[in-house]
Amino acid sequence: MLLQHVVNAISLGGIYALLALGLAIVFSIVGLINFAHGELMTIAGYTTLGALLFGVPFPAAVLLAIATTAVAAMAMERIAFRPMRGASVTSLLLTSFAVSALLKVIFQNGLSARPQPLAMPQWMTGSYQVGNVAIGVGPTISIVISVVALVGLELFLRRTVTGTAMRAAAEDFPVVRLMGIAAGRVIATAFALSGVLAGIAALLWVAQRASVDPLMGAVPVVKAFIATVVGGLGSLPGAVVGGLLLGAIEIGLDAVLPPSVVPYRDAFVLSGVILILLFRPQGVIPAATVRRG
Amino acid sequence: MGKSVRRMSVVAGAIALALGGCGSKHDDSTIVIGVVTAQTGVLASYDQPSLAGFRMSIDEINARGGLGGKHPVKLLVRDTRSDTATTAAAAQELVDEGAKIMITPCDADPSIVAGQVTQPAGVPTLTFCGSSPILPGAVGDMMFTTYPTDNLQAAALAKHAYETGLRKVYLLVSPDTTYTSGLPEYFGKVFTNLGGTVVGKGSFSMNQPDFSVAVTTIRNLKEQPDLIMTAAYEPDFPAFVRQLRAAGVTTPVFGADALGTPTIAGLGELANGVVFTSAGCATPGSKLEAFNQQFNKVTGHLPSSAYEVNGYEIGLLLDAAVKSATSMSGPAIRDALDNLENFEAVTGTITYRGTQRIPVRSVALLRYEGGKAQCLQSVTPAASEIPAPL
Numbered sequence: 001m002l003l004q005h006v007v008n009a010i011s012l013g014g015i016y017a018l019l020a021l022g023l024a025i026v027f028s029i030v031g032l033i034n035f036a037h038g039e040l041m042t043i044a045g046y047t048t049l050g051a052l053l054f055g056v057p058f059p060a061a062v063l064l065a066i067a068t069t070a071v072a073a074m075a076m077e078r079i080a081f082r083p084m085r086g087a088s089v090t091s092l093l094l095t096s097f098a099v100s101a102l103l104k105v106i107f108q109n110g111l112s113a114r115p116q117p118l119a120m121p122q123w124m125t126g127s128y129q130v131g132n133v134a135i136g137v138g139p140t141i142s143i144v145i146s147v148v149a150l151v152g153l154e155l156f157l158r159r160t161v162t163g164t165a166m167r168a169a170a171e172d173f174p175v176v177r178l179m180g181i182a183a184g185r186v187i188a189t190a191f192a193l194s195g196v197l198a199g200i201a202a203l204l205w206v207a208q209r210a211s212v213d214p215l216m217g218a219v220p221v222v223k224a225f226i227a228t229v230v231g232g233l234g235s236l237p238g239a240v241v242g243g244l245l246l247g248a249i250e251i252g253l254d255a256v257l258p259p260s261v262v263p264y265r266d267a268f269v270l271s272g273v274i275l276i277l278l279f280r281p282q283g284v285i286p287a288a289t290v291r292r293g
Numbered sequence: 294m295g296k297s298v299r300r301m302s303v304v305a306g307a308i309a310l311a312l313g314g315c316g317s318k319h320d321d322s323t324i325v326i327g328v329v330t331a332q333t334g335v336l337a338s339y340d341q342p343s344l345a346g347f348r349m350s351i352d353e354i355n356a357r358g359g360l361g362g363k364h365p366v367k368l369l370v371r372d373t374r375s376d377t378a379t380t381a382a383a384a385q386e387l388v389d390e391g392a393k394i395m396i397t398p399c400d401a402d403p404s405i406v407a408g409q410v411t412q413p414a415g416v417p418t419l420t421f422c423g424s425s426p427i428l429p430g431a432v433g434d435m436m437f438t439t440y441p442t443d444n445l446q447a448a449a450l451a452k453h454a455y456e457t458g459l460r461k462v463y464l465l466v467s468p469d470t471t472y473t474s475g476l477p478e479y480f481g482k483v484f485t486n487l488g489g490t491v492v493g494k495g496s497f498s499m500n501q502p503d504f505s506v507a508v509t510t511i512r513n514l515k516e517q518p519d520l521i522m523t524a525a526y527e528p529d530f531p532a533f534v535r536q537l538r539a540a541g542v543t544t545p546v547f548g549a550d551a552l553g554t555p556t557i558a559g560l561g562e563l564a565n566g567v568v569f570t571s572a573g574c575a576t577p578g579s580k581l582e583a584f585n586q587q588f589n590k591v592t593g594h595l596p597s598s599a600y601e602v603n604g605y606e607i608g609l610l611l612d613a614a615v616k617s618a619t620s621m622s623g624p625a626i627r628d629a630l631d632n633l634e635n636f637e638a639v640t641g642t643i644t645y646r647g648t649q650r651i652p653v654r655s656v657a658l659l660r661y662e663g664g665k666a667q668c669l670q671s672v673t674p675a676a677s678e679i680p681a682p683l
Contacts, residue, residue, distance in 0.1 A: 001513050008505035105333075113337030115527045117559030127541045134512070136539045139505070209502035210531035210563065211556055215335065219500055254506035262496045263468045 003133050005255050011139035013247025014146030017240045018201040019224035020231060021153065022194035024239035027228065028170035028287060029190045030085070032092040036076060036099040037224065038217025040195055042107060044069040044202035045212035049118050058121055066199035073195025074188050082187075100217075107214035115213035118206055142204045149200050150240060153193070157236075162189055170234065171288055230273055232283025241284050324364045324621065326351070326611075327371070327392030329383040329407055330399075330421060334375025335500075338527060338554050339399035339600055343421035344370070346601035347396065349591055350608025360615035377403045384410040392416060393623060394611060399440075399600070401425035401471045408432030415623035417630060419607055422572075422600050424550065425471045426682040429650035435627055437650040439607050443472060443524075444682060446549050446570040447479030448674040449656040453568070454520055454547060455487040462491055463511055463544075465523035465533070469499040475683055476524035476549050482680045484522075492516045497525065502532040508540045518544055526551035531560055538563060553598045553659070553666065564661040571599040572606075573640030574657035574668035584639045599640075599657075606638040641671075 019037065026034050047068040051061035080099045084092055124141060127134040157163035162185070169176045169186050177183050205220060206212060223246060228234075231242025249272055253265045276284065328347070330340040351366050359365035369390060371383035380403035384395060388410055395411045397404040399422040411418040412433040420428060422440040429436045441449075454462070464481050467473040481491045493514055495507045511521065521544050525533055534546060545566050552569035575582040584602055589595045596602065613636055615621075618629035634646040644653045658669040 001509060004509045004512075005506070008503075008509065012503050012505065108333040108337075113333045113341065114554070115338070115531070115556045117531065117556050117561075119559075119561060119563070124539075127539060134541050136536070138536070138539050205502065208532055208536060209528055210535040210560060211528050213528055216528065219502075250503070251506060255509075259494055259496050263498050265498065 001133070003130070004135070005251055007135055007139050007143070009248045009251035010244070011142040011146075011247075012251060013244035014143050015201050015204050015220075015243075016223050016227050016247050017243030018146055018149055018197045018204075019220055020227035020239035020243040021150070021236060022197035022201070023221075023224050023228050024231070024234060024236050025166075025190050025197075026194050028234040028236065029166065029173065030081070030092070030187055031089050032081060032096060033089075033225065033228075033233075034076075034081075034194070035093070035096040035221055035225075036080075036103060037194065037198055038219075038221030039100050039103040039107075040069050040073055040076075040198035041202035041205060041217045041220060042103070042212070042214065043072045044199040045118065045206050045216060046107070046111060046116075048203065048206065049116055049212050052118070062203060065203065066196055069199035069202070070192045070195035073191040073198065077188060077191040100221075104214055104218075111214065113214065115211040115216075117210060118212050119210065120207045124207060138207055142207070145200060145204060149197065153197075156193075162186070166190060170236070226270075226273055228283075230276055230283060232286040234287035235283060235285050238283050238285035238287065245284070322359070322364050322621075323367050324360055324393050324615070325367045325369060325387075325391045326394045326396065327369050327384070327387030327390070327416075328396045329371050329373055329380055329387060329403075330396060331375040331380075331403070332370075332372040334373075336373075336375040336398050336400055336403075338556065339422055339551065339598075342596065342598050342600040343399060343604035345592060346588070346596070346604030347421070347607055348604075349588060349601075350605040350612075352591075354608055354612050360612050361618075362616070364615055364621065373398060373403060375403075377406055381406040381410060383407075388414045388416060393621070394419070394626065396421060396607065397423065399423050401428050401431075404428055404436070405431050408436045411435055415627075417623055417627040419610075421607070422550070422603055425475065426651055427471065427475075430682070434631075434650070435623070437630060437645070437652075439610070439652060440550065440603055441570065441572060441654055441656045442651050443476040443549070444479045444680050445674060446656055447476050448483045448679045449658060449672040450522070450547055450549070450568065450570060451480050451483035451487060451489075452672060452674060452678065453658050453669065454522075455484060455489055459519040459545070460489050461516065461518045461520075462489060463514065463518035463521045464491060464494045465497060465507060465521060465525065466494065467497045467499050467525065467529075472549075472551070473499065473524045473526075477522050478683060479680050480522045480547075483678065492518050497529065497533070499525075499529055502528065504529075504533045504536045507533070508536045508542065511537070511544070512540055512542055520545045520547055522547045524549045524551070527554065527556045530557065531563075534560070534563055534567070550599070553600075555597045558661065558664050558666060560661075561664040565663065567661045568669070569659055569661075569666075571657045571659055571666075572603050572654070573599055574659060574671060576668055580639045602639050606640065606643070609638055610636065610643065 044065045047065040048061050051064050127136045165181045227242035227246045228239050231238030331337050369387050373380040384407040395416050395418040397407040397420045401423050404420040404423045412435045419437045424440045424442050426442040426444050464477040466477045548569045550570045553571045573581045614630040618625045634644050635642045641655045655671050655673040657671045659666040
């Protein structure tokens with residue numbers, strides 16, 4: 001039973017980590033907490049649904065969904081956030097809320113207010129035995145994909161020029177621009193990456209909930225925001241740690257709290273978050289940034 | 294000049310007469326019905342079909358001359374976006390615009406806030422498919438439920454479960470709404486009274502798709518249940534059943550009326566064996582089947598659930614009430630509705646007389662097989678079998 005809970009915690013934490021990382025990449029470079037990140041997940045969900053309805057094979061539908069989400073994230077930056085470049089954190093935050101609200105209404109009125117069932121392939125819904133405990137295939141896939149995505153991102157950031165530029169931009173953007181790196185490209189790449197991460201997270205999320213609806217991004221984006229704050233706003237390793245920590249705290253409390261208290265779990269989670277921030281106000285792994293007076 | 298003015302006024306008067314005195318008729322005999330329901334947001338899955346059925350019946354009634362044959366209906370529809378505060382504001386707006394009757398969303402909370410506006414204004418208020426039995430009592434004598442209530446549904450389900458040989462139940466509740474918290478509790482009460490046992494109880498938070506702990510707990514119960522009962526609905530129910538089956542738990546799941554939607558049917562194999570309730574069952578030759586065909590003809594698609602017919606029946610109920618009401622005042626319509634007895638609707642008979650504004654009507658039980666809902670039976674639990682509202 002403990003092993004099952006651990007697997008569940010890593011699986012949920014992995015999804016949160018992917019989401020938090022998407023928020024953190026964008027925040028580290030443009031100082032924007034993108035609350036429309038959840039709607040990127042919704043776009044991924046509907047793209048998968050649409051592709052499957054048109055008879056596209058599952059692997060292709062998944063790739064298409066991730067690609068569409070990346071493009072959507074870049075379009076979001078181009079249309080909504082680029083005109084706001086250099087604006088205050090508050091203005092950017094409000095813009096992202098506006099984008100989020102607008103997209104939700106478009107999904108509700110343009111597609112359907114009802115959740116649409118989205119069946120993942122049969123092989124994803126089984127379970128296998130390890131000793132005498134049954135481990136779900138879904139959570140396992142979720143963990144594997146989270147790890148692969150995180151390692152892939154790390155390699156991209158360490159081994160490519162754009163990646164290096166992005167890491168540098170997160171610490172000191174003006175200097176990166178002085179080095180002759182185009183700001184637009186770094187920012188667009190950051191959004192595209194956040195889109196890819198949102199797309200992957202959305203597929204894992206949808207695999208759990210078996211349906212897609214216009215408001216499905218609302219809860220995860222809040223979780224991701226909590227995770228990035230806990231981890232350290234703008235810090236990429238922090239986002240991963242924050243996500244895993246949040247998943248572990250949630251599952252842990254679910255397992256430990258008596259059933260009558262479980263529905264108030266989020267109050268405990270948020271109290272825990274406040275506690276962590278009291279001791280580490282910059283988050284668990286603070287972002288390394290150069291501050292100029 | 295004076296002459297031409299007089300002539301013009303005569304002409305104007307003639308035109309007004311020729312138009313059939315629309316203006317004056319509108320003032321005297323038209324009844325304004327306010328509809329504050331969720332056409333977007335989480336409740337839209339229930340309020341959209343309900344409104345489609347209600348509109349159909351109002352159109353038919355208007356074609357016959359209006360409610361009671363002589364009071365044409367003007368519908369004022371507002372979308373509450375499934376937001377409780379918006380519901381209150383919209384209800385106030387419509388009362389100010391002269392709504393004589395109010396229709397509220399398929400949920401107790403927004404219906405109660407709307408009721409707090411309509412109750413003092415003396416506007417009879419009916420919830421589309423809000424099924425909490427405490428709803429009319431919580432608001433006052435203007436508030437009516439129309440759908441089979443939670444305790445009635447739970448009684449029918451528990452009886453069916455016991456009669457099919459199931460003895461041990463696990464209840465999964467969420468305190469987030471009266472529906473998700475109350476219905477399983479009612480089920481537990483009736484089931485224990487019949488001789489069954491509740492082997493465990495878990496809870497969940499709505500809109501949080503992670504059920505891993507609940508599922509792990511159920512898997513590891515020492516005493517395995519024969520069935521799991523929950524009033525979770527979309528998007529929570531698909532997530533729960535998906536994760537339950539993925540963990541290899543094959544225990545049958547019982548749910549309630551909110552599972553009668555295309556979303557749940559669309560789960561296909563995953564929903565196999567799920568038993569749920571409905572206002573009616575369209576057996577061949579039944580009135581409900583005829584309604585479904587007619588609905589198809591009018592709207593171009595078959596009803597997606599039983600909420601369409603329930604919305605339609607609300608129109609019929611109002612028609613009957615207005616017919617027997619002593620005047621067109623809110624309280625008079627309320628009294629007439631409150632006195633309806635054995636009213637022949639589409640799904641069966643509906644009685645309000647002596648029921649504290651909670652209809653006595655039958656409950657249909659259905660089961661999903663291969664993405665299709667199949668009728669099991671229609672049950673009318675005796676009054677003694679229905680647990681008192683919590």
